[in-house]
Amino acid sequence: MIIDTTATSTTLATAPEGLLERLTQPSAAYKRSARLAVAGLLGFVLLYFAMAGWFLWTAYRLVLVVQHSGNNGFWLGVGALCAAFFGLFMLKAVLSIRKPLPEGLTEVTAKEQPKLFAFLHGLADQAGAPRPHRVFLSNRVNAAVFYDLSLLNLIFPSRKNLEIGLPLVNVLPLGELRAVLAHEFGHFAQRSMAVGRWAYVAQQVATHLVSHRDKFDGFLDGLGRIDIRLRLFAWLLQLVVWAIRSLVESAFRVVIAMQSALSREMEMQADLVAVSLTGSDALVHALHRLNAADDAWGRAVSFVHGEAAEKRATRDAFAVQSHITQRMAAILDDPLYGRVPEVPAEQPESHRVFKTSFAQPPKMWQTHPLNHEREANAKRVYVPVAIEQTSAWSLFDDPAGLRQRMTAQLLDGRAADAPPLDETDLETSLRKLGEQYRREQYHRRYCGIYFGRALTRHVARASELVAPESAAEGDASQFYPPSLRADVAQLRALADERDQLQALVAGVAELHGRSIHVRGAEYRRKDLPAALAQVKEDMAAVEARLRAHDLRCRSWHVATAARLGGGWDAYLNGLLALLHYCEHTEANLSDAYGFLLNATGVETATRRVSDKGIARIQGAANALHLLLELQYQQSTGVVLDAQLVARLELQGNWKEMLGEFHLPQAERENLNDWMGAIGGWVGHATGVLLAVRSAALEQLLLTETQVARQAHQGAASEVTAETAPEPSRVPGRYELLPQGGERERQTQLGLWARFLRAEGIAPATARLAAAGGIVALVLGAGSQQSDATLTVYNGLGTAVRVVADGHETTVAPQATAQLPIAPQDSHQLAAYTANGRLIEQFDANDAGGAAVYNVAGAAPLMEWTATYGRAGQVPDRRLGAPRWLGSHADVLFAKPPEKVSSRSGSTRTVLEGMAALAPSEQVQLLPDDAERHRVILLHARWDETRRPATAEWLAYAAGIPETSKAGAELLASRVRAAPDDVVLLRMEQDAAGGGHAAVCARHIARARAAPDNADLAYLALRCAPDGPQNDAAFRQAAQRWPNNAWLRNAVGWDLLRNGDFAAAEAHVDFARKQLPSLAAEQSLMLARIQRLQRGWMDFAALSPASARLRHLSALEDGYGETNAPTRAYAQLNKGALAAALALTDDVPEKARVLRLTAASDGAGQETIKRALALPPDQGMDEATIWVAVALAMKHGAPVAPYLDAARARFGPEQPRISAFLDAVRAGKGQGAESLLQGTHPEARMLAYSAALVLAGDKAPAAWRLASKRLLFASERPYFR
Structure with a gap:
C-alpha cells in the first residue's frame, strides 16, 4: 500500500489527515504484549511487597515475644533486627528511587538554542507527544528519551527528557534526524495505550529494585570486617540477601521477557509515528547510517585522544568524524559506507536496505526489533516523503562554537596534572588525519587486500614470504587485477557467515527459519556444524588464493630488486622480517591479554574469586608479563632502517619507542593494581608494534612501487641512483603465534558460576530452588518464633x-x-x-x-x-x-x-x-545441709551406674549420717532392681560397714553358684584381704577371663601401685573403653602413661571422657588473654619463673604458683624465702604439699605443719611418702623407691617430684623423666 504525501515546508513535512491515527492504531500483538507485561509486573510487585511485608511483620512479632516473655531477648532482638533489615532492604529502593542524569550530558535551553527548540516543539506537537521537559546534548551516536523516576511514577506520568547525540547530528541530513527524533516522541504519542507508559515506568522501577547496590550491601560487607566473630553472621545475612535477590531476579526475568515483547511492539509503534511524519525511507536510511557513524566516531575519538597524548588539542572532532567517514568508504571500497542506496523510482515499497541474517539474537531478551524487521514494518504501508538533505547542524545556533565546546568535553577525563595542550587549527588536524588515512596500503589500486589482513602469521619464518620459484617474469601492473577485489569481498562475506554460524552453534543466536542455504546447499539445524565447516573450508580456499598472490608479489619484487642491485632486495627482506616480527608479537601479546581477560571474566563472573581462581588469573597474568618482558629485553635486537625512522618521525629508535619496562610480576598482594595497570602496558606495546607494522607495510609497498617503476623504465633511475638504506633487523628468535594457534578461551562458565548467574535452564532452575528454599526457610523460621x-x-x-x-x-x-x-x-x-x-x-x-x-x-x-x-x-x-x-x-x-x-x-x-563437677565439689556449692541431702539422694536414686560420679553419690548417700538410712534403702532398692550391676554391688560392699562380712558372704556364694560368671568372681575376689596372694588371684582370674574389664582394671591397678606403668597401659586402656563409670579416671591415667612411654598423649581420644584431663592440658598449654593468670603454668613449664609469678601477682592462685616456682630448678633465694614464709594453709593442695615438704627439708625449715596437711589429704599414704623422702635425704637414691611399693600411682608421681626438689641433680634420671611426663605443668615445679 502506498500513501501520497506532500511537503509544505523545508522544515516539517505534512502528513495526510488521519495518517498518524491510522498507522499507530495498536495491533493485537501490541495489546496482548501490553496485557502480559502489566500482569507480569503486577504479579512481580505483589510478590515483592508481600515478601517485604512478611519480613516486617515477623520483626514486629519477634519484638512482641521479647517484650512479653523476656526469653533469650538478645537473640530474639537480633532476629527482629534481621527481619526488619530484610524488609527495609526490599523496600529501600521503592522509598528512595531517583534516577540520576546519565553521564556526559550537556543541557541546552530554548534561550541558547531557539531554532532547535522550535523544531523539537513543532515535531512533538505533530506527533501528539508531550514536549520535552529538558533537552541535553551528548557526544554519543544516540538519541533517546529518559525519565525522572520515582515511586509516584507508578501512578502519575513521569517527565521526559530528550538526549540528542551530536555525532548523530553530524552524519544525518535534517530529514533523517527528524525521523529519528519523531521516533523518540512516538514512544509517548500512543495515548490509547497509556497503560504502556505505566508498564514502562514500572519496569524501570523494578529494574532499580533488583539490581541496585547501596549502603545496605556496604553495611553487610563492613560488618564482616569488624570482627572475625561477626563474619559468619554477616555471611548468613548476605546468603539470605543473595537468596532474596536471586528469587526476585528469577521472577523478574519472566517479567523482562514479557516486557521485552512489549518493548519491541512499542518500538514498532514509535517507528510508525516517524513514518507518518517523515515517510517510510527517512528512518530506515538513518538506521543504515548508524553503523558507519558509530565506527567513524570511535575512530575520531581515538584520534582526538591520540593527539592529546602528543600534547595537541583537536578543535573539531565532528569534522574529523566526517573526514574519516569519507576515507573509510574508499578504504573499504564500500560506496554505501556512511551513505544510503538510492530509492528506486519504481516499486519503492519493495526496496530493502537491510537484509535478513540467518542468525539472529534470541528474541526473548530483545528490546528492539532487528533492522530488517523495522524496515518491513515501516514499509508495510509505504509513505513516500522526500528526505530533506539540509545539514542537521542548521538547527543549531553557533554550530561551530558548539562543536568546539563538545569536542573539548571529550578530554574532560584527563588527569588534573596533565600538561596543557597546544592549540591546533582544524586544517593541521585534518592534515595529520589525512596522513594516517592516505597511507599507501589504503590506495584503491590494492583492492583492499592489505586492510584488516595479517600478511605474515601463516609462516614461521619471514624468509617463507618469498619463493624464488614464484618470481617469474611478469608485468607488475597486473598484480592487482579486478578479480582480487572480488576475492577480498568474498573473504569478508565468508567471515561474516562464519561469525553467524559460530554464534548459532554456540547457542548465542537463533536460527531464522528452519534451515539455511550456504553455497547452494541447504542445512537444517542439526547440520549447522557441517555448514560452519564448509564456510571455513571456503574461507581457507579464498585465503590461499590471497596468500598465493602475496607470495607472487613479494617474490617478484625481491627478485627484481636483486637484479637491479643497490641492496634493495635485502632492504625489502628486512621490511618483511619486521612485518613478521610485529604481526606475530602483537598478535601474541593481544591474544595473551585476551586470554587473561577471559580468565578474569570467568573467575570474577560471580563477583567472588576463589584461591584457585586467583591462581589461574595470576598464571595468565605472569604468562603475559613474560611476553612483555621478552619484548622489552629484545628491544636492542630490533633496528629500524633510516627511511622507516623518518616515516615514523622518531627521535630515536625502537628502544626509545618502547621505553623502560618496570612492571613487576603479578602477585596475590598486588593483583588488583596489576590488573589496573596491565592494559596500559599492553596498549602501549601493541600500539608501538601496530604503528611500526603499518609504517613498515607502507614502506614495503612504496619500495615495491619504486622497484616496479625501475623495472618498467629499464634504465638507471632513482632506485639505483643510491644504495638502499641499511635494512631493518629483528631478533633471531622470538615468540610466534600462527593463525589458528590462539589460546583457547573458556566459552562456558563452570557449573557453580552458571548456578550463581542462573545461566541455562538447569542452573537457573537449581538456583531458583536454592534461593526459594532459603527464603522459605527464613520465612518459616520467622513464623516459628511466635x-x-x-x-x-x-x-x-x-x-x-x-x-x-x-x-x-x-x-x-x-x-x-x-x-x-x-x-x-x-x-x-x-x-x-x-x-x-x-x-x-x-x-x-x-x-x-x-x-x-x-x-x-x-x-x-x-x-x-x-x-x-x-x-x-x-x-x-x-x-x-x-x-x-x-x-x-x-x-x-x-x-x-x-x-x-x-x-x-x-x-x-x-x-x-x-x-x-565432682559430687564433692557440687555439694559445697549448695547453701545448707538440707539442700545438700536432697541433691545427694536425688542423684543416688536416679543416676545411671554407667556415669562416673554415680558411685560417689551413692557413697555420699550411705556415708552421711543424715542420709545413711535413706541412702541404704535407695541402694538396696537399686540392687534389687539391678542385681547384676557391678557398680551397685561394689557400692554395696563398700557401704556395708559392720555388715561387710554378710554382704561378702552373699557375693561369694553367688560366685560359687555361678563359677563361669567373671563379674561375680571379681566381686568375690574383692572381698578377700589385700596382699600378694589376692593380687595373684586377680591376675589368674584375668587370664581366665581376659575380656572382663573389672578384672583387667584390678590387675592394672595393682601394676600401677607397684610402679609398672608400661605393663599397666593395656589394662588401663581396656578398662577405660569398657567401663563408662571409670572412663574419666582411667582416661587421665592413660594420658599420663602415654606421656611417660611416648612423650605425647592421644588427647583427641582421651579428653572427651575426662574433664580433669582437659583442664590440666589447658593449663599446661595456657589459655585466655595474653596476660591472663591461666597462662602462668605454661610459663612455668617453659622455665620462665618470673613471668609465671608476674601473671598471678593479684589472684588467689598466687600462693600456689609461688610454692611450685620456689621448688623449681633455677629458683632464686628470694623466691624460696617468700614460699617458705607462706602460712601452711596457703597455696596448699595435693600437688604442692610434698614439694613444700621437700623444700622445707632442703632448706632446714620446719616440716611438721606440712606433714600434718599431708596426713589429712593422703591418709595412709603419708607415712610411706615421708619415709621415702627421708631415705632420699639420706642419699639412698634409687634404693629408696622400694618404700613406695603399693602406693597410689598419683601419690607415687608426686613423691618423685618432691624427691627431685630434695635431691636435685643427684636424683635418678628415671624419676626426673617420670615427674616431667606423668605430672602436668600445674602439678609440679619446673624441672630442666
Missing part, C-alpha cells in the same frame, strides 16, 4: 524426657535443650526417665526473664561474669539448685565469647550448671 523458649538443664546422670506446655524433648545427662512455651503467665512441666518413670510434675509461674528449668533441682547453678578489657571483676553468684527460675544472663549453659569488641571493656553474664 513462642517464647524454655531452656532445660538436666543435671541428673540419666536421660530425662521433659514435657512443657504440651511440647516435649529428651535431654541427655548434663546437657541442655530448648522447648517452645507460650508467652503466658503459668506453665505446666513434668520430667520422666527414659523408661517412663515420673521424676516430678508441677506448675510454674512465669519467671519474668529467660525461663530455665533445672530438672528436679538436681544440680547447683552458678551465675558468673566474664570480663573483657578494662572491665572490673565481678564476684560469682551461687544460686543453689532451684528447679525453676527466670534468668537475665547473657549466656545460658554455654561458653561466653573469648573476646568482644569494646574500647573500654565489657562483660557477659553466664548462667552455668555445675553438674559436670
